[in-house]
Amino acid sequence: xxxxxxxxxxxxxxxxxxxxxxxxxxxxxxxxxxxxxxxxxxxxxxxxxxxxxxxxxxxxxxxxxxxxxxxxxxxxxxxxxxxxxxxxxxxxxxxxxxxxxxxxxxxxxxxxxxxxxxxxxxxxxxxxxxxxxxxxxxxxxxxxxxxxxxxxxxxxxxxxxxxxxxxxxxxxxxxxxxxxxxxxxxxxxxxxxxxxxxxxxxxxxxxxxxxxxxxxxxxxxxxxxxxxxxxxxxxxxxxxxxxxxxxxxxxxxxxxxxxxxxxxxxxxxxxxxxxxxxxxxxxxxxxxxxxxxxxxxxxxxxxxxxxxxxxxxxxxxxxxxxxxxxxxxxxxxxxxxxxxxxxxxxxxxxxxxxxxxxxxxxxxxxxxxxxxxxxxxxxxxxxxxxxxxxxxxxxxxxxxxxxxxxxxxxxxxxxxxxxxxxxxxxxxxxxxxxxxxxxxxxxxxxxxxxxxxxxxxxxxxxxxxxxxxxxxxxxxxxxxxxxxxxxxxxxxxxxxxxxxxxxxxxxxxxxxxx
Amino acid sequence: xxxxxxxxxxxxxxxxxxxxxxxxxxxxxxxxxxxxxxxxxxxxxxxxxxxxxxxxxxxxxxxxxxxxxxxxxxxxxxxxxxxxxxxxxxxxxxxxxxxxxxxxxxxxxxxxxxxxxxxxxxxxxxxxxxxxxxxxxxxxxxxxxxxxxxxxxxxxxxxxxxxxxxxxxxxxxxxxxxxxxxxxxxxxxxxxxxxxxxxxxxxxxxxxxxxxxxxxxxxxxxxxxxxxxxxxxxxxxxxxxxxxxxxxx
Numbered sequence: 105x106x107x108x109x110x111x112x113x114x115x116x117x118x119x120x121x122x123x124x125x126x127x128x129x130x131x132x133x134x135x136x137x138x139x140x141x142x143x144x145x146x147x148x149x150x151x152x153x154x155x156x157x158x159x160x161x162x163x164x165x166x167x168x169x170x171x172x173x174x175x176x177x178x179x180x181x182x183x184x185x186x187x188x189x190x191x192x193x194x195x196x197x198x199x200x201x202x203x204x205x206x207x208x209x210x211x212x213x214x215x216x217x218x219x220x221x222x223x224x225x226x227x228x229x230x231x232x233x234x235x236x237x238x239x240x241x242x243x244x245x246x247x248x249x250x251x252x253x254x255x256x257x258x259x260x261x262x263x264x265x266x267x268x269x270x271x272x273x274x275x276x277x278x279x280x281x282x283x284x285x286x287x288x289x290x291x292x293x294x295x296x297x298x299x300x301x302x303x304x305x306x307x308x309x310x311x312x313x314x315x316x317x318x319x320x321x322x323x324x325x326x327x328x329x330x331x332x333x334x335x336x337x338x339x340x341x342x343x344x345x346x347x348x349x350x351x352x353x354x355x356x357x358x359x360x361x362x363x364x365x366x367x368x369x370x371x372x373x374x375x376x377x378x379x380x381x382x383x384x385x386x387x388x389x390x391x392x393x394x395x396x397x398x399x400x401x402x403x404x405x406x407x408x409x410x411x412x413x414x415x416x417x418x419x420x421x422x423x424x425x426x427x428x429x430x431x432x433x434x435x436x437x438x439x440x441x442x443x444x445x446x447x448x449x450x451x452x453x454x455x456x457x458x459x460x461x462x463x464x465x466x467x468x469x470x471x472x473x474x475x476x477x478x479x480x481x482x483x484x485x486x487x488x489x490x491x492x493x494x495x496x497x498x499x500x501x502x503x504x505x506x507x508x509x510x511x512x513x514x515x516x517x518x519x520x521x522x523x524x525x526x527x528x529x530x531x532x533x534x535x536x537x538x539x540x541x542x543x544x545x546x547x548x549x550x551x552x553x554x555x556x557x558x559x560x561x562x563x564x565x566x567x568x569x570x571x572x573x574x575x576x577x578x579x580x581x582x583x584x585x586x587x588x589x590x591x592x593x594x595x596x597x598x599x600x601x602x603x604x605x606x607x608x609x610x611x612x613x614x615x616x617x618x
Numbered sequence: 619x620x621x622x623x624x625x626x627x628x629x630x631x632x633x634x635x636x637x638x639x640x641x642x643x644x645x646x647x648x649x650x651x652x653x654x655x656x657x658x659x660x661x662x663x664x665x666x667x668x669x670x671x672x673x674x675x676x677x678x679x680x681x682x683x684x685x686x687x688x689x690x691x692x693x694x695x696x697x698x699x700x701x702x703x704x705x706x707x708x709x710x711x712x713x714x715x716x717x718x719x720x721x722x723x724x725x726x727x728x729x730x731x732x733x734x735x736x737x738x739x740x741x742x743x744x745x746x747x748x749x750x751x752x753x754x755x756x757x758x759x760x761x762x763x764x765x766x767x768x769x770x771x772x773x774x775x776x777x778x779x780x781x782x783x784x785x786x787x788x789x790x791x792x793x794x795x796x797x798x799x800x801x802x803x804x805x806x807x808x809x810x811x812x813x814x815x816x817x818x819x820x821x822x823x824x825x826x827x828x829x830x831x832x833x834x835x836x837x838x839x840x841x842x843x844x845x846x847x848x849x850x851x852x853x854x855x856x857x858x859x860x861x862x863x864x865x866x867x
Contacts, residue, residue, distance in 0.1 A: 240667035241694045267691030
């Protein structure tokens with residue numbers, strides 16, 4: 105490199121920052137400006153239809169990370185590094201990514217979640233190698249160029265090679281010299297790339313001394329926004345989790361309105377809660393089928409080989425049912441009636457002052473939250489006592505509903521309490537609630553498949569293989585239910601035990617919970 | 619971290635070629651490897667296109683940890699770094715002789731990069747000197763390439779005697795046949811005889827091959843440009859045998 109040409113850049117390579125420039129990468133000028141003692145080797149991949157991928161909840165973009173599939177290459181870029189790897193087929197989920205390094209880079213992605221295309225567009229990937237006069241690599245780098253409506257956007261990352269720090273720094277100086285407006289910080293590039301961030305799962309920052317009405321209003325505004333951000337995902341059938349989250353957020357909204365008595369007037373809360381419930385009603389059938397289909401691989405793994413043909417037919421049948429339900433729901437969400445209903449609710453959410461206050465509306469949030477949590481805890485303990493004594497399915501179902509309501513409240517009021525204590529309590533409750541939820545799922549799946557088989561057996565040409573496989577599935581579900589029941593029993597007793605109660609006491613005691 | 623030395627008190631027996639190719643096989647297997655070119659001629663560095671270090675000068679290697687670490691160069695192959703030779707390495711002996719506990723200084727110096735590498739491979743110069751003795755002390759295992767000829771046999775036996783005389787652990791020695799020409803009856807007979815006399819000889823043998831000579835043209839380990847040729851396969855087999863002997867995880 106020409107010794108007098110460029111000053112050493114004020115960028116420390118050890119911080120491993122990815123550089124970004126709002127222009128196409130200046131390959132030709134860079135090649136020209138290099139000292140004749142050095143040669144630049146460039147391996148490029150050009151792709152006209154690259155895809156930015158992320159999960160339904162944008163867990164990558166939320167952490168300022170971009171995953172790009174460009175032909176047979178996959179790239180992951182954030183402020184710290186840009187990594188490329190070979191990719192044979194378009195990945196459906198995280199575990200379909202061929203490169204172990206890249207899978208590690210996107211560890212925040214849930215392996216069960218689908219990778220959804222966030223944007224299409226031309227992309228170019230380059231591997232740069234600068235070699236000395238011996239043909240030895242002295243500096244390495246990677247460049248990703250993405251085309252945006254405003255032009256190209258380039259991300260540049262250099263690998264400092266051990267023992268070649270000076271060469272890397274000078275290589276960087278050359279690159280910076282050839283770029284018009286280099287930046288050494290990873291900016292918020294999403295708007296430029298045409299990417300929109302959905303409302304996140306973060307809870308609003310509640311102040312413990314603000315009134316409970318203010319807190320509840322802030323919470324259900326956030327929940328409703330999060331629920332609605334999943335509508336598009338449901339309509340496009342991006343991931344079954346979209347529907348699940350839609351339902352969870354609406355349920356949380358309802359839980360606040362219904363369970364936090366005295367915050368709003370009884371009539372106002374009941375009326376609004378009723379409207380939220382009517383939004384959820386058409387979603388139940390599809391969710392049940394989704395839960396059943398999520399169990400498919402586990403159910404299949406235990407099937408005898410001679411029943412696999414019938415098993416596949418049974419699940420094809422269920423998948424067709426699911427598609428019908430999805431189409432119905434998708435149409436419903438796009439209907440005028442739904443839009444009007446949602447818009448009307450949005451108005452309520454946007455003008456919470458119009459909701460009539462209840463007698464406890466002015467109570468400090470933390471005091472109210474303690475009160476309500478104690479009340480819910482007592483209820484859960486009472487119900488769990490009944491469930492242990494009777495061991496009836498109905499009592500277990502009731503206990504599950506109470507656990508769920510309590511968990512929604514605890515998760516909603518999390519910002520009001522010491523995080524560690526609240527999380528410890530939620531973990532205990534979550535364990536029990538999950539086991540009870542599984543029990544309920546097994547039961548409803550059992551009922552669903554049995555009804556399906558009954559219907560099928562009465563058709564003009566029943567498929568004996570499918571019926572036989574269905575019988576095996578029912579036996580499996582029954583066994584699972586028995587196993588879960590044993591686990592639930594242990595968890596109920598554990599929840600009623602002194603250790604768990606001490607955790608909850610620390611939370612609801614005014615002095616201890618701070 | 620394990621330390622393997624490639625040593626012979628005779629020149630031209632394939633020490634550097636073995637060091638380079640075994641280091642490459644180690645790195646390919648995922649072991650973070652540092653190849654130390656202790657031979658002032660710097661042939662290992664030449665094969666990896668790495669220029670001799672200007673930073674390392676006499677005392678620096680043992681005393682100035684920072685400069686020793688700084689002199690390490692990343693090769694063009696993943697997991698493989700090299701400490702290039704320096705002409706001042708020839709002064710090691712004089713330097714070592716002036717130092718207290720000179721024979722264990724090398725081990726102490728190598729400990730500085732313990733966290734960075736799984737294996738350190740030492741490509742040694744062909745003589746018995748203070749540096750060699752430091753190597754004998756530091757290494758967990760010493761690979762000794764032996765050409766199946768009378769002269770090579772003699773030098774191996776000299777080395778064994780030296781180990782016995784000085785009280786070094788001769789179990790560290792792992793001799794293997796190098797530059798073998800199986801078409802020569804002298805080589806075949808020599809191998810049979812030596813295997814009978816010394817049970818420690820490894821089963822793998824490196825053939826005399828033009829592919830190994832071509833390393834000088836390609837300036838790369840043989841497996842990187844002709845992985846399916848007998849020479850590359852022989853080095854790979856040798857590495858696997860060493861791996862099993864040393865109980866690598």
